[in-house]
Amino acid sequence: MIGGAIVLLPFGLAQLPSQVPGWKETGSVLALAVLGTALAQIILYRVLRSDGAARVSLVTYLLPVTALFYGVTLLGEPLTVEELVGMALILGGVAFGSGAVRMPRREPAAATPSP
Numbered sequence: 001m002i003g004g005a006i007v008l009l010p011f012g013l014a015q016l017p018s019q020v021p022g023w024k025e026t027g028s029v030l031a032l033a034v035l036g037t038a039l040a041q042i043i044l045y046r047v048l049r050s051d052g053a054a055r056v057s058l059v060t061y062l063l064p065v066t067a068l069f070y071g072v073t074l075l076g077e078p079l080t081v082e083e084l085v086g087m088a089l090i091l092g093g094v095a096f097g098s099g100a101v102r103m104p105r106r107e108p109a110a111a112t113p114s115p
Contacts, residue, residue: 058097061090 021029048056065087071077095101 055098058094061094061097065090 044056068079068083068087072079092101096103
């Protein structure tokens with residue numbers, strides 16, 4: 001992150017505003033930086049340490065579900081049966097992948113004696 005900040009610093013300085021932003025704008029940027037980035041990174045690394053990379057990667061499968069929720073609640077988009085079925089399939093796959101839902105194990109078949 002520090003490397004990225006150093007690379008982007010000249011571009012940010014080239015686009016400095018002509019006047020100082022107000023407290024609402026500054027507060028919004030700070031809230032996004034602290035809550036949306038720093039806190040999320042801390043949570044990510046703690047979950048990564050406790051659960052491993054394979055389980056953490058399952059979070060990316062939840063993006064379509066989140067987008068569907070935001071589209072319906074914030075933008076007033078219609079919710080169709082196809083979208084609900086897709087969401088159920090995605091959530092089911094995440095549940096299986098994370099180990100929250102497990103298939104019952106079958107007993108191995110007994111070996112038949114050879115003649």
